[in-house]
Amino acid sequence: MAIEKRTWAEPFKIKVVEAVRIPTPAEREKAILEAGYNTFLLRSDDVYIDLLTDSGTSAMSDRQWAAMMVGDEAYAGSRSFYRLESAVQQWFGYKYVVPAHQGRGAENLLSKALIKAGDIVPGNMYFTTTRLHQELAGGTFVDVIIPEAHDPKSLHPFKGDVDLGKLEEVIKTYGASRIPYISVAATVNLAGGQPISLGNMKAVGELAKRYGIRVILDAARVVENAYFIQKREPGCQERSIASIVKELCSYTDGCTMSAKKDPMVNIGGFLAVNDHAVYEDAANLAVIYEGLHTYGGMAGRDMEALATGIEESLHEDHIRARVGQVLYLGQKLIDAGIPIVQPIGGHGVFLDAKGFLPHVPQEQYPAQALAAALYLDSGIRSMERGIVSAGRNKETGENNKPKLELVRLTIPRRVYTQAHMDVVAESVEAVFSERAGIGGLRMTYEPKYLRFFQARFEPLGA
Numbered sequence: 536m537a538i539e540k541r542t543w544a545e546p547f548k549i550k551v552v553e554a555v556r557i558p559t560p561a562e563r564e565k566a567i568l569e570a571g572y573n574t575f576l577l578r579s580d581d582v583y584i585d586l587l588t589d590s591g592t593s594a595m596s597d598r599q600w601a602a603m604m605v606g607d608e609a610y611a612g613s614r615s616f617y618r619l620e621s622a623v624q625q626w627f628g629y630k631y632v633v634p635a636h637q638g639r640g641a642e643n644l645l646s647k648a649l650i651k652a653g654d655i656v657p658g659n660m661y662f663t664t665t666r667l668h669q670e671l672a673g674g675t676f677v678d679v680i681i682p683e684a685h686d687p688k689s690l691h692p693f694k695g696d697v698d699l700g701k702l703e704e705v706i707k708t709y710g711a712s713r714i715p716y717i718s719v720a721a722t723v724n725l726a727g728g729q730p731i732s733l734g735n736m737k738a739v740g741e742l743a744k745r746y747g748i749r750v751i752l753d754a755a756r757v758v759e760n761a762y763f764i765q766k767r768e769p770g771c772q773e774r775s776i777a778s779i780v781k782e783l784c785s786y787t788d789g790c791t792m793s794a795k796k797d798p799m800v801n802i803g804g805f806l807a808v809n810d811h812a813v814y815e816d817a818a819n820l821a822v823i824y825e826g827l828h829t830y831g832g833m834a835g836r837d838m839e840a841l842a843t844g845i846e847e848s849l850h851e852d853h854i855r856a857r858v859g860q861v862l863y864l865g866q867k868l869i870d871a872g873i874p875i876v877q878p879i880g881g882h883g884v885f886l887d888a889k890g891f892l893p894h895v896p897q898e899q900y901p902a903q904a905l906a907a908a909l910y911l912d913s914g915i916r917s918m919e920r921g922i923v924s925a926g927r928n929k930e931t932g933e934n935n936k937p938k939l940e941l942v943r944l945t946i947p948r949r950v951y952t953q954a955h956m957d958v959v960a961e962s963v964e965a966v967f968s969e970r971a972g973i974g975g976l977r978m979t980y981e982p983k984y985l986r987f988f989q990a991r992f993e994p995l996g997a
């Protein structure tokens with residue numbers, strides 16, 4: 536068999552290494568207690584394998600590091616900005632670019648530029664920071680994702696798809712004038728890294744155009760989404776990842792980008808739009824919240840690394856190995872009988888905490904408790920994506936109760952090896968075999984905004 540058809544391996548070799556160490560059981564116990572059972576409050580020195588997030592944690596390439604050396608640190612009109620602008624125009628096809636310090640910076644500019652009090656923003660499942668900025672600008676998010684997205688067992692190949700019927704109903708109920716844009720994510724993080732199909736994106740674009748409404752893409756993981764389209768959508772098997780990404784973007788009027796995800800930089804982001812008036816508003820807001828519109832909170836070297844990272848993220852062998860590693864871990868867990876969200880997503884494996892800990896009611900934060908138990912077992916850090924992340928209803932103050940109660944094992948790009956994935960699978964299996972002994976938690980401190988980052992807990996019965 537030709538080598539191209541045999542087992543894949545990472546399309547890189549390792550030039551620099553960073554030591555990691557396994558904290559002792561006593562150290563782990565002390566650390567999780569001090570962190571209030573919240574993995575966001577652990578110190579990274581107390582972590583062995585860090586699967587908290589793939590955000591800003593990917594490994595940059597030698598080409599990205601080299602690009603940083605030629606960054607132009609001019610306050611205004613930096614050459615590095617124009618290089619970034621060209622990369623966004625070339626690979627995503629949008630006309631105007633406003634850099635931002637990271638994704639939520641771009642979300643703030645977009646929300647402030649487009650949303651007025653009383654507006655409605657439909658989208659394919661909420662994302663924490665995205666929805667908060669929509670709400671702070673006076674809008675209300677309405678979920679229009681297909682129902683399969685809320686079912687961890689559904690094997691629908693495109694669980695990120697928009698329910699077109701539901702979307703049209705929302706438009707008819709509130710009227711197009713109250714809908715500044717439709718917020719479409721590719722892939723959907725809180726559904727478990729699930730993709731939207733090219734066909735659905737096209738249909739959303741056409742529906743929006745009929746009603747004169749904009750579509751704004753959350754492009755943080757659009758390349759991973761394109762990989763699933765190439766693998767699963769009829770007629771796309773021979774297409775390049777780059778051409779699928781460009782077509783996805785073509786059905787939208789702009790995007791917010793957290794460049795800490797697919798484009799593999801440690802910090803950065805941007806807003807890109809086709810409408811010059813929106814660009815002008817956002818560029819003007821940028822000078823208040825981010826920095827001048829030609830750097831937006833990024834150093835010149837950051838913009839260089841980002842421009843290079845965008846191009847590298849579109850390489851076929853890169854994305855195949857990136858998603859391949861996630862599928863490798865997920866398949867191991869499926870084979871071991873662990874309840875996870877299926878199909879396996881693009882950036883991580885999501886444990887189904889309701890299936891894992893059926894004896895812990897949602898009010899006792901099963902996903903939070905499971906993330907803490909996994910850390911105690913092996914020093915592996917994961918993240919809650921359930922009732923804590925979902926926060927409270929902005930009108931009633933009641934807890935939002937998401938159908939999905941998940942623990943995310945997020946894989947940074949180009950950082951860990953297959954042997955690390957084996958260690959993770961072993962630890963999840965060990966915790967699964969002792970799951971009956973894992974109890975719920977009580978929240979002892981709740982911050983007002985995005986509570987999952989800083990909330991504190993203690994074991995019930997402690």
Ligand SMILES: *Cc1c(COP(=O)(O)O)cnc(C)c1O
Nearest residue numbers: 637638639662664724753755793
């Ligand atoms: C990370 C993320 C954001 C926010 O970006 P930051 O860079 O963390 O501010 C927005 N949307 C999605 C889907 C994300 O994963």
